[in-house]
Amino acid sequence: xxxxxxxxxxxxxxxxxxxxxxxxxxxxxxxxxxxxxxxxxxxxxxxxxxxxxxxxxxxxxxxxxxxxxxxxxxxxxxxxxxxxxxxxxxxxxxxxxxxxxxxxxxxxxxxxxxxxxxxxxxxxxxxxxxxxxxxxxxxxxxxxxxxxxxxxxxxxxxxxxxxxxxxxxxxxxxxxxxxxxxxxxxxxxxxxxxxxxxxxxxxxxxxxxxxxxxxxxxxxxxxxxxxxxxxxxxxxxxxxxxxxxxxxxxxxxxxxx
Amino acid sequence: xxxxxxxxxxxxxxxxxxxxxxxxxxxxxxxxxxxxxxxxxxxxxxxxxxxxxxxxxxxxxxxxxxxxxxxxxxxxxxxxxxxxxxxxxxxxxxxxxxxxxxxxxxxxxxxxxxxxxxxxxxxxxxxxxxxxxxxxxxxxxxxxxxxxxxxxxxxxxxxxxxxxxxxxxxxxxxxxxxxxxxxxxxxxxxxxxxxxxxxxxxxxxxxxxxxxxxxxxxxxxxxxxxxxxxxxxxxxxxxxxxxxxxxxxxxxxxxxxxxxxxxxxxxxxxxxxxxxxxxxxxxxxxxxxxxxxxxxxxxxxxxxxxxxxxxxxxxxxxxxxxxxxxxxxxxxxxxxxxxxxxxxxxxxxxxxxxxxxxxxxxxxxxxxxxxxxxxxxxxxxxxxxxxxxxxxxxxxxxxxxxxxxxxxxxxxxxxxxxxxxxxxxxxxxxxxxxxxxxxxxxxxxxxxxxxxxxxxxxxxxxxxxxxxxxxxxxxxxxxxxxxxxxxxxxxxxxxxxxxxxxxxxxxxxxxxxxxxxxxxxxxxxxxxxxxxxxxxxxxxxxxxxxxxxxxxxxxxxxxxxxxxxxxxxxxxxxxxxxxxxxxxxxxxxxxxxxxxxxxxxxx
Ligand SMILES: Cc1cc2nc3c(=O)[nH]c(=O)nc-3n(C[C@H](O)[C@H](O)[C@H](O)COP(=O)(O)OP(=O)(O)OC[C@H]3O[C@@H](n4cnc5c(N)ncnc54)[C@H](O)[C@@H]3O)c2cc1C
Ligand code: SF4
Ligand code: SF4
Ligand code: FES
Numbered sequence: 001x002x003x004x005x006x007x008x009x010x011x012x013x014x015x016x017x018x019x020x021x022x023x024x025x026x027x028x029x030x031x032x033x034x035x036x037x038x039x040x041x042x043x044x045x046x047x048x049x050x051x052x053x054x055x056x057x058x059x060x061x062x063x064x065x066x067x068x069x070x071x072x073x074x075x076x077x078x079x080x081x082x083x084x085x086x087x088x089x090x091x092x093x094x095x096x097x098x099x100x101x102x103x104x105x106x107x108x109x110x111x112x113x114x115x116x117x118x119x120x121x122x123x124x125x126x127x128x129x130x131x132x133x134x135x136x137x138x139x140x141x142x143x144x145x146x147x148x149x150x151x152x153x154x155x156x157x158x159x160x161x162x163x164x165x166x167x168x169x170x171x172x173x174x175x176x177x178x179x180x181x182x183x184x185x186x187x188x189x190x191x192x193x194x195x196x197x198x199x200x201x202x203x204x205x206x207x208x209x210x211x212x213x214x215x216x217x218x219x220x221x222x223x224x225x226x227x228x229x230x231x232x233x234x235x236x237x238x239x240x241x242x243x244x245x246x247x248x249x250x251x252x253x254x255x256x257x
Numbered sequence: 258x259x260x261x262x263x264x265x266x267x268x269x270x271x272x273x274x275x276x277x278x279x280x281x282x283x284x285x286x287x288x289x290x291x292x293x294x295x296x297x298x299x300x301x302x303x304x305x306x307x308x309x310x311x312x313x314x315x316x317x318x319x320x321x322x323x324x325x326x327x328x329x330x331x332x333x334x335x336x337x338x339x340x341x342x343x344x345x346x347x348x349x350x351x352x353x354x355x356x357x358x359x360x361x362x363x364x365x366x367x368x369x370x371x372x373x374x375x376x377x378x379x380x381x382x383x384x385x386x387x388x389x390x391x392x393x394x395x396x397x398x399x400x401x402x403x404x405x406x407x408x409x410x411x412x413x414x415x416x417x418x419x420x421x422x423x424x425x426x427x428x429x430x431x432x433x434x435x436x437x438x439x440x441x442x443x444x445x446x447x448x449x450x451x452x453x454x455x456x457x458x459x460x461x462x463x464x465x466x467x468x469x470x471x472x473x474x475x476x477x478x479x480x481x482x483x484x485x486x487x488x489x490x491x492x493x494x495x496x497x498x499x500x501x502x503x504x505x506x507x508x509x510x511x512x513x514x515x516x517x518x519x520x521x522x523x524x525x526x527x528x529x530x531x532x533x534x535x536x537x538x539x540x541x542x543x544x545x546x547x548x549x550x551x552x553x554x555x556x557x558x559x560x561x562x563x564x565x566x567x568x569x570x571x572x573x574x575x576x577x578x579x580x581x582x583x584x585x586x587x588x589x590x591x592x593x594x595x596x597x598x599x600x601x602x603x604x605x606x607x608x609x610x611x612x613x614x615x616x617x618x619x620x621x622x623x624x625x626x627x628x629x630x631x632x633x634x635x636x637x638x639x640x641x642x643x644x645x646x647x648x649x650x651x652x653x654x655x656x657x658x659x660x661x662x663x664x665x666x667x668x669x670x671x672x673x674x675x676x677x678x679x680x681x682x683x684x685x686x687x688x689x690x691x692x693x694x695x696x697x698x699x700x701x702x703x704x705x706x707x708x709x710x711x712x713x714x715x716x717x718x719x720x721x722x723x724x725x726x727x728x729x730x731x732x733x734x735x736x737x738x739x740x741x742x743x744x745x746x747x748x749x750x751x752x753x754x755x756x757x758x759x760x761x762x763x764x765x766x767x768x769x770x771x772x773x774x775x776x777x778x779x780x781x782x783x784x785x786x787x788x789x790x791x792x793x794x795x796x797x798x799x800x801x802x803x804x805x806x807x808x809x810x811x812x813x814x815x816x817x818x819x820x821x822x823x824x825x826x827x828x829x830x831x832x833x834x835x836x837x838x839x840x841x842x843x844x845x846x847x848x849x850x851x852x853x854x855x856x857x858x859x860x
Contacts, residue, residue: 011772027500029615039725043776044769048297050466053506053611055394056300072614094437095773105298105413113406114361122314123355125370131363135388138363138395142299178361 003075004082005033007045011095017084024075030085031059031070034097046096054209057143061097062086067145067207088148089155104144107164111171112188116180117253124256130179137174137218139210140167146204146214152197163194166204166214173218176225180256182249186226195219195226258706261442263412265291266691267684268431268446270417270473273301274393274676275656275683276452277400278353282684283450284407288691291444292404293412293433295468299401302454302466303676306393307509307607309375309385310677311670312350316371318382318554323347324855325381330671331856332535333379333565334635334664335805336820337486340848341642342662346671346678353677354386362399364388376514379565379668381539382554390509390607396673415442417472418781419708420449420480420652421700428480428651429698432708436778439771441709445700447691450645450683451477451638451654456789457490458782460631461736462505464496470782471789473658477638478788479834482647484826485660487636487789488796489806491667492741494519494569496630498587503615505630508590508608510669512625513562515604516551517592519573520624521581527588528561531572536564567666567805570629574741577628587628593621629741633672635663635806636796639825644686645679651690651698655683661823665805713771715780721766724780731758731786739794744810748798755791759835762787784834795840796824821845 003024006017020041022033031049038045050056052071059070064084075083091099116124146166153159164172172189175181189195202215212218247255267283269276272294280292294301313326326347331338354372358364364386365373376383388395404411417433430445453473457465478484495508513519521527532540540561541547547560562569573588583589592601598621602609605620612618612625637660638647645653656676663671715721738751762783767776802816803809822842830836 011770025502027616028502032502038775039723039729043723043725043767044774046773046775050296050300050302050468051305052466052503053305054614055391055607056296056304056466058296058300074614095770098437098773100437101297108402109405111402113402116359116361119355119359122316123358123372126363126366127370128366131366134363135365138388138398139391140398141304141394175361178363 003033005037006082006084007034007037007096008086009045009096010093012093015093017086019082028075029071030063030073030075030083033075034070034085046094046098048098055141057141060088060143060145060148062088067148069143069209072209088144090148090150090153091144101144103160104142104147104165104167107168108171110164111168111175112183112185114175114178114181115183117182117249117256119256124180126179126256133177133217134174136212137170139212140170141210142167143209145207145209149203149207151201151203152194159194159197162192163197166198166219168193169195169198169222170212170214170218173222176222180252182247182252189222190226195223258709260705260709261440262445263291263442264445264697265289266447267291267450267687268293268444269450269452269684270431271301271452271454271656271658272298272411273303273452273454273656274396274400274673275680276301276450277397277404278677278680279450279452279655279684279687280409281400281404281407282681283688284409286685286688288688291410291412293415293417293444295414295416295436297413298411299397301397302469303393303673304397305464305466305507306396306673307390307507308377308511308514309387309392309670310350310354310396310673311377311380311384311668312354312386312674313347313382313384314351314354314372314374314386316367317374321382321384326350326384327852328855329380330668331664333668334666335815336664336856337804337823337845338664339642339661339846340852341846342679344852345642345682346662346675349678350674353674353681357396357399357677360399360403362395364395375511376563377669378510378513378563378569380670385670387511390511390605392673416778416781417476418712420476421704422480422649423698423700426481426650427698428649429700432705434712437773439774439777443700443705445697447694447697448651448653448687450687451652451658452656452680452683453658455634455657456786457631457634459731459735459786459790460740461732462496463631464493464505464507465631470786472782472785473654474634474637474792475785475788475834477647477649477652477654477658478792478826478828478838480649480652482649482652483639484792485636485639485823486665486796487792487826488800488824489635489665490631490793491566491633491635491806492570492629493632494566494573494629495590495627497616498583498626498628499585499616506611506615507630507632508625508627509605512590512592512605512608515592516596517590518560518562518595519569520589520591521576522583523581526562527576527581528564528569528572531568531575532561532564533568536568540564565666565668570741571808573627573629583626585626587626589624590627591624593623633657633667635665635667636660636793643682644689645683646686646690651694653683653687655679665807712781715765715767715777716771718764718766721764722761724765724767724776724783727758727761727765727783728779728786731790734758735790739790739797742808742810743797745798748794751794752791752798755787755794759787763835788834791838792826795838796826799824799840799842
């Protein structure tokens with residue numbers, strides 16, 4: 001049996017889908033087929049990958065129109081017919097399936113760092129239950145597919161200036177919920193990172209390969225903490241169950257020992 | 258030719274755990290620091306590490322200490338380790354882990370709120386700090402975030418081709434190219450740290466990513482540094498074997514640490530039949546005792562499933578050879594019948610996911626099929642233990658690219674800790690060196706141009722060798738002739754085949770633009786891959802004994818005399834990646850009596 005791959009080829013000046021047909025192999029993922037294409041019909045076909053195990057978040061692409069990791073998408077789980085593989089649309093094209101994702105790295109630079117009190121001997125004391133949520137967010141492999149689907153920036157290049165995006169919102173939420181952190185980033189998130197522009201469509205949550213509940217567990221609580229409840233009805237819902245003020249260094253110290 | 262030129266005090270090549278930690282150290286000293294990597298930041302091979310970071314923090318077993326960790330490491334390496342590196346590593350690892358926590362890492366916790374530690378092969382006590390089975394991700398993200406906050410300049414998707422030395426042999430800089438554009442770039446530096454990781458990509462079945470092409474090993478050798486212990490390549494006992502497209506992908510040792518056991522086709526726990534003399538006193542001799550150990554380390558001895566990796570990999574190999582393997586040529590790794598589905602999903606989430614998605618196997622219900630996979634390079638650049646300095650003044654090396662720390666076999670968890678301990682030391686060593694140097698070295702522009710020209714040559718050939726085909730032939734050679742079990746005649750054949758491949762590599766041709774061209778990128782990786790493969794084969798031919806990660810069918814036992822030497826590789830001819838490589842035995846450094854006493858204690 002053969003498979004047909006409809007792969008986007010081109011660069012920032014433009015491009016097109018090109019069809020390639022090759023024999024199907026048992027158990028293969030999309031990335032395997034792309035690699036076989038490189039070795040046979042299209043040696044210069046550009047794509048990113050590293051781990052081939054869903055761990056590094058390098059191989060994001062839009063497969064049959066949906067953002068997915070090429071290395072974790074089994075060919076035999078896709079519907080019959082040609083498989084289209086296109087680069088992520090939200091980021092500028094470098095070539096073929098490779099996009100310029102530097103936006104995400106620039107946004108990461110703007111995050112004020114983690115600021116804990118100094119540790120005592122034997123490290124900090126933190127209970128598993130208090131770090132569970134942070135651990136969920138730290139599962140993020142930076143595939144940037146949530147950024148890719150977020151409609152605030154997907155077709156709105158102009159918004160990128162003021163919008164950190166879901167990947168960075170979970171980072172802010174992680175720091176905000178860290179039992180030892182003392183840095184206050186709430187005003188920054190509200191005023192410069194565009195948290196208010198997110199209208200909770202949950203598209204980001206749907207594509208996250210790590211199944212991080214980006215909207216429910218990060219964005220909504222973050223809104224609750226950062227945005228004045230009077231202007232944001234969603235925040236009002238969650239406020240009672242969550243801590244609302246930022247911890248002082250002395251309080252953090254008491255937790256960590 | 259105009260070339261983009263960057264000037265720095267310290268240039269760190271590689272952004273895995275070792276490179277990041279080195280750069281953070283150099284930057285904390287106020288030096289102008291660059292961090293260069295072939296992939297995007299945060300994607301280095303370290304991100305894949307699963308099981309944990311070994312450090313005697315004594316959170317689970319009070320009895321643990323750096324001395325016991327030191328002893329375990331030396332025994333795991335069959336005493337060939339550089340004792341000073343093993344000592345520094347065991348002593349400093351706990352502080353490096355605490356430091357990660359202060360930088361934001363969230364490790365799994367004990368009931369009293371400290372960092373939890375898990376059991377791993379070859380470690381007497383539960384010692385590995387971890388986050389489920391994604392410890393490498395936690396480590397790389399923590400270091401990445403720290404590096405970004407420290408204002409280190411990062412050059413992503415930039416491949417270094419060669420190191421440059423000046424007239425008196427000091428390091429002067431490095432030449433590379435930007436993958437997104439294909440444009441060359443020159444780094445001029447006072448000191449350089451190599452942290453380029455391993456070289457598993459020369460084997461067909463490997464847990465390694467495309468980046469692991471041994472660039473740092475090769476560049477160091479070409480620049481005049483020495484490599485040691487290159488014959489010792491670790492084949493991890495448990496890689497996936499099916500489907501073929503994921504063959505080699507790692508199954509963490511954490512599965513066995515958390516209760517999983519190995520069985521052959523008859524359902525037998527065969528590891529009990531493979532306990533070497535050296536480990537008999539400390540290994541359980543019945544299933545009942547082995548099972549009891551998981552909850553009672555004092556009252557029972559450890560299961561043979563958790564012997565050091567070389568032992569387990571050889572045992573699996575032997576079972577498959579004897580016809581007792583699984584349907585796809587591995588053995589079974591069973592945790593389903595031994596732990597609850599909830600426990601398995603909580604402790605091993607990414608293993609669960611990996612098997613479910615890629616093999617259609619539910620590891621809470623069925624056993625996994627596993628077999629050895631090329632995993633780790635014990636060998637590497639010879640360094641000074643305290644400063645990580647190489648034989649080239651101004652050049653430092655840390656992490657998997659450095660040799661000595663792990664001897665003939667590395668224990669699981671000892672790499673991540675190695676990256677932190679020696680990454681920091683290399684960063685400090687390079688900083689000291691840079692601070693002591695008033696001027697950067699002089700770069701020979703003709704040499705730079707020649708390097709760039711050589712790299713671009715495949716574009717100029719209208720026809721020639723296909724780099725993918727060459728890579729695949731190299732992998733066949735290394736897999737079949739320089740694999741887990743070796744013999745002299747096969748090694749001779751391998752070296753002949755490597756000669757042919759080297760010839761072919763000089764005729765590689767590629768097409769298309771320079772910008773993000775994977776065929777060309779691979780073509781520029783081939784010289785290093787071929788050089789490192791040759792080093793492994795040459796050293797393996799010289800070591801006429803079996804020890805740790807090196808097993809010779811024609812010399813099946815350890816030779817006490819060879820236990821006292823490292824094989825040291827050098828390329829005295831200097832320039833040109835194809836110059837001849839010299840192999841010479843050198844005595845291993847003498848261990849002080851107080852440390853030797855630690856090893857001789859019965860426990
Ligand atoms: C699947 C898996 C699981 C593992 N689990 C564990 C574990 O649980 N515990 C443990 O201790 N160890 C584990 N290991 C081993 C450990 O992860 C590696 O040994 C370690 O991460 C190597 O780190 P490093 O910093 O030396 O290099 P790497 O992380 O390999 O990074 C190398 C860096 O060098 C860069 N580079 C290479 N060549 C060039 C060049 N020419 N120019 C520019 N940049 C270059 C790369 O881009 C990359 O940034 C595991 C390994 C694998 C494969
Ligand atoms: S929920 Fe918010 S962040 Fe997520 S995709 Fe929708 S608008 Fe974007
Ligand atoms: S949050 Fe999920 S989708 Fe977004 S970058 Fe991280 S892993 Fe990818
Ligand atoms: S290659 Fe790493 S996530 Fe796909």
